Amino acid sequence: MKKSINILISAIMVAGLVSCNDGGTKKSKSGGQGGLATNAAERVYVAPGEHDEFYGFMSGGFSGQLGVYGLPSGRLLKVLPVFSQNPENGWGYTEETKPMLNTSFGFVPWDDSHHPDISQTEGVLDGRWIFINGNNTPRIARIGLESFKTEEIIEIPNSAGNHSSSFITENTEYVVAGTRFSVPVPQKDMSINEYKGNFKGALTFIKVDQETGRMNIKFQLMMPGFNYDLSHPGRDKSHGWFFFTTYNTEEAHSLLEVNASQNDKDFIAAVNWKKIEEYVNNGGGKKVPARYAHNILDEHTHTATSTMIDKVLTVDPLEVPGAVYFLPTPKSPHGCDVDPTGEYIIGNGKLSADLTVHSFTKMLDAIENKKFDGEAYGIPILNFEDILAGVVKQPGLGPLHTEFDGKGNAYTTFFISSEVVKWKVGTWEVLDRQPVFYSVGHGMIPGGNSRKPFGKYFVALNKITKDRYLPTGPELTQSAQLFDITGDKMELLLDFPTIGEPHYAAAIPAEMVAPKSRKIFKLAENKHKYAVLDNSDVRVERDGKEVHIYMNMIRSHFNPDNIEGVKVGDKVYFHITNHEQDFDVPHGFAVIGANNAEMLIMPGATETLVWEPKQVGVWPFYCTDFCSALHQEMQGYVRVSPADSDIELSWTLGED
Amino acid sequence: MKKAGIIMIIGSLLLLGLFKFPLWNIMLGAPQYPDPLGMDIYIQGIQGVEEFDIQNIDGLNHYIGMKPIPKVEEMWEFDVFPKVVGLMIALGVIIGILGFLGKLSYKWFLGWFIVMSILGLLGMYDFNLWLIDYGTDLDPKAIMKLENLDGTPMTYKPPLIGYQKMLNFDVDSWPGVGAYMIFIGMLLTVVAFFVGKKEYNK
Numbered sequence: 015m016k017k018s019i020n021i022l023i024s025a026i027m028v029a030g031l032v033s034c035n036d037g038g039t040k041k042s043k044s045g046g047q048g049g050l051a052t053n054a055a056e057r058v059y060v061a062p063g064e065h066d067e068f069y070g071f072m073s074g075g076f077s078g079q080l081g082v083y084g085l086p087s088g089r090l091l092k093v094l095p096v097f098s099q100n101p102e103n104g105w106g107y108t109e110e111t112k113p114m115l116n117t118s119f120g121f122v123p124w125d126d127s128h129h130p131d132i133s134q135t136e137g138v139l140d141g142r143w144i145f146i147n148g149n150n151t152p153r154i155a156r157i158g159l160e161s162f163k164t165e166e167i168i169e170i171p172n173s174a175g176n177h178s179s180s181f182i183t184e185n186t187e188y189v190v191a192g193t194r195f196s197v198p199v200p201q202k203d204m205s206i207n208e209y210k211g212n213f214k215g216a217l218t219f220i221k222v223d224q225e226t227g228r229m230n231i232k233f234q235l236m237m238p239g240f241n242y243d244l245s246h247p248g249r250d251k252s253h254g255w256f257f258f259t260t261y262n263t264e265e266a267h268s269l270l271e272v273n274a275s276q277n278d279k280d281f282i283a284a285v286n287w288k289k290i291e292e293y294v295n296n297g298g299g300k301k302v303p304a305r306y307a308h309n310i311l312d313e314h315t316h317t318a319t320s321t322m323i324d325k326v327l328t329v330d331p332l333e334v335p336g337a338v339y340f341l342p343t344p345k346s347p348h349g350c351d352v353d354p355t356g357e358y359i360i361g362n363g364k365l366s367a368d369l370t371v372h373s374f375t376k377m378l379d380a381i382e383n384k385k386f387d388g389e390a391y392g393i394p395i396l397n398f399e400d401i402l403a404g405v406v407k408q409p410g411l412g413p414l415h416t417e418f419d420g421k422g423n424a425y426t427t428f429f430i431s432s433e434v435v436k437w438k439v440g441t442w443e444v445l446d447r448q449p450v451f452y453s454v455g456h457g458m459i460p461g462g463n464s465r466k467p468f469g470k471y472f473v474a475l476n477k478i479t480k481d482r483y484l485p486t487g488p489e490l491t492q493s494a495q496l497f498d499i500t501g502d503k504m505e506l507l508l509d510f511p512t513i514g515e516p517h518y519a520a521a522i523p524a525e526m527v528a529p530k531s532r533k534i535f536k537l538a539e540n541k542h543k544y545a546v547l548d549n550s551d552v553r554v555e556r557d558g559k560e561v562h563i564y565m566n567m568i569r570s571h572f573n574p575d576n577i578e579g580v581k582v583g584d585k586v587y588f589h590i591t592n593h594e595q596d597f598d599v600p601h602g603f604a605v606i607g608a609n610n611a612e613m614l615i616m617p618g619a620t621e622t623l624v625w626e627p628k629q630v631g632v633w634p635f636y637c638t639d640f641c642s643a644l645h646q647e648m649q650g651y652v653r654v655s656p657a658d659s660d661i662e663l664s665w666t667l668g669e670d
Numbered sequence: 671m672k673k674a675g676i677i678m679i680i681g682s683l684l685l686l687g688l689f690k691f692p693l694w695n696i697m698l699g700a701p702q703y704p705d706p707l708g709m710d711i712y713i714q715g716i717q718g719v720e721e722f723d724i725q726n727i728d729g730l731n732h733y734i735g736m737k738p739i740p741k742v743e744e745m746w747e748f749d750v751f752p753k754v755v756g757l758m759i760a761l762g763v764i765i766g767i768l769g770f771l772g773k774l775s776y777k778w779f780l781g782w783f784i785v786m787s788i789l790g791l792l793g794m795y796d797f798n799l800w801l802i803d804y805g806t807d808l809d810p811k812a813i814m815k816l817e818n819l820d821g822t823p824m825t826y827k828p829p830l831i832g833y834q835k836m837l838n839f840d841v842d843s844w845p846g847v848g849a850y851m852i853f854i855g856m857l858l859t860v861v862a863f864f865v866g867k868k869e870y871n872k
Contacts, residue, residue, distance in 0.1 A: 534722070568729070569729060594729075595721075595722035595725055595726065596722065596725075596726045596729070597705075643733070643814075644733075644813065
């Protein structure tokens with residue numbers, strides 16, 4: 015018996031040893047990337063009360079929002095609502111913001127946001143606005159970087175899968191939105207089999223007003239029915255051109271994973287937008303019926319309006335000779351990236367093992383000397399060999415995107431081999447490679463798609479998370495990794511979770527944005543139709559079944575806070591103005607049984623929540639944002655009487 | 671007495687600074703106010719250091735039952751002080767000119783200084799009275815009625831000059847640019863007196 019116990023004990027010890035060994039192996043496997051051996055922790059540590067060096071804007075992916083992070087700490091600063099309703103602050107629920115999510119399909123409360131791009135002047139980030147695309151119901155949003163609010167959303171007609179968007183030209187002249195899923199234009203009832211030759215891919219050029227940032231569709235270039243996957247503008251010497259990768263030049267409409275991967279080469283479409291702009295300015299193009307929403311949030315009325323537009327100007331590429339060319343690019347290129355000098359156009363052939371780099375100078379030469387290799391739908395195809403600048407040989411598997419550090423290096427992400435590879439622009443030699451965890455999509459260097467990158471960090475935006483964090487059931491967050499790229503070798507510093515699926519990101523030095531970040535809205539500038547700027551204007555009015563409550567709030571009460579005369583079946587509008595003029599004193603508003611959400615009201619702003627009481631009783635409302643030591647006291651009651659009651663409307667504050 | 675007269679004129683004119691720069695400044699910092707709230711006290715009225723500081727100070731003060739910070743029309747001082755200062759500047763300049771022309775004894779310079787000093791002390795006394803009233807005459811229905819350790823009701827008079835911790839606030843009360851300008855201006859009138867005396871004795 016004793017012996018057997020001893021055996022058992024030693025068996026357990028051996029098991030322990032083995033498992034210890036396992037743990038050891040695991041540790042050493044990840045030890046190489048870890049920060050313990052280096053001072054990585056110190057380099058991403060932002061001490062309490064200190065600020066990050068960069069704002070990082072990471073698309074919220076299928077959350078439809080935009081995540082704002084501090085870099086290098088990776089701290090989430092804000093989830094900025096864009097295309098999706100946000101019950102946390104009432105975005106898309108309040109009467110003021112509902113029109114922002116209006117489309118030609120009606121109210122669309124969600125989207126898939128992909129590619130944020132910060133406004134530029136002369137190819138350098140200027141921090142005025144950030145643009146982002148909604149992929150599912152094609153839209154482009156503009157966010158002001160003073161209020162960090164979505165100020166405008168424009169729908170893109172004749173488009174579907176708004177993916178090669180929203181990239182801007184180097185003076186923010188245009189935001190560009192391309193179609194990933196070609197569709198019949200105009201939409202009609204037809205057989206899907208007739209796709210080939212009949213579907214169109216619209217490339218939309220949206221003009222940006224330099225003063226207000228307001229967007230308007232200048233023209234839509236109606237291209238053959240390929241899938242326009244990603245795009246980037248020419249810059250510096252190639253300013254005036256725009257480049258779009260295509261796949262499915264086979265024009266398959268089913269089982270694309272096979273059928274769209276047959277051609278050895280697809281194209282990068284090179285579009286001379288300046289030429290088309292001139293053509294349009296001289297009366298070119300064709301106005302066609304369309305239907306798309308243009309939504310604007312006015313910062314003085316704090317209210318959004320949605321206007322339905324019924325025409326769009328289309329341009330047939332064949333009508334503007336010399337405006338569009340196809341650059342043959344191997345294997346379903348995904349990312350389309352232009353280096354800071356504007357000379358090199360990188361096609362990231364996602365099914366290829368090589369990276370193809372086209373030369374802008376050679377492209378112009380080939381165009382001039384008509385070095386064509388046939389045409390597609392009348393659009394000249396340039397000869398591959400004549401425009402090729404070089405090939406990065408065997409850098410990895412599945413290249414997706416390339417960013418630049420401004421020191422002559424490029425950083426390409428590889429989805430399949432799950433790594434980021436640094437290579438030299440011009441010599442095409444691979445300089446370094448680092449694994450990422452796992453399957454990186456886009457990479458981002460602050461300003462890395464502009465003329466002037468701030469080449470200090472590289473952020474890998476990964477598609478797959480697996481074991482990187484404590485497990486949270488089958489559904490995980492996404493992961494991002496921060497590399498220091500100031501040395502010869504990239505150095506992994508930090509791994510942090512992100513919201514949604516961050517597709518692309520953009521970052522900007524904090525000092526270009528932080529000083530102008532708004533602290534409050536001025537009450538004196540509040541032009542909201544239902545604002546109550548003066549306590550003497552506080553009132554409750556009935557208009558049939560509609561009851562409008564003109565209310566204000568300040569620490570720590572609502573005015574009025576006792577309301578009687580509301581009846582079952584009424585539609586009650588709480589129009590509430592926050593009278594605070596102090597930084598970081600928003601108040602919230604929630605009322606029992608509301609079928610929408612709460613709302614947060616910033617100092618000086620007015621917001622409206624609709625409440626439809628269904629039961630007789632005395633129902634409380636309260637402030638949801640802990641505003642002061644008397645936050646708990648910030649509450650009120652609405653008396654709801656039967657529908658046939660004849661109790662008159664009355665409202666009070668502080669009366670017994 | 672030319673030099674003394676000029677110094678006298680410059681000295682009195684420096685008081686003009688009071689119409690442009692604050693006489694006194696009180697800053698209120700707290701954990702929730704990393705950027706402190708502040709008020710600049712001018713002879714014509716009280717203004718916030720930042721646009722909404724007065725409103726926000728009033729908002730906080732209502733918890734402890736303090737009266738709102740007085741508007742221009744609510745205090746006779748804001749009407750009288752500018753007139754008195756204006757008069758003193760005019761007098762100083764006239765005395766300086768007459769001194770410059772040799773029509774007046776240098777002793778007038780000292781006389782002006784003494785009158786101005788008395789007025790200044792009265793002003794400080796009045797200011798302190800106001801601070802006492804403001805800090806102690808509290809609304810009996812105040813939201814927070816705090817007591818000192820000895821059981822007496824807590825009052826909130828800001829310091830006339832210097833630093834004091836009041837509840838969660840760090841209160842700093844210091845002369846403003848205007849006060850420094852009076853100080854230098856008045857010093858110059860004394861200098862004018864001595865220079866005048868020296869010139870006279872020559």
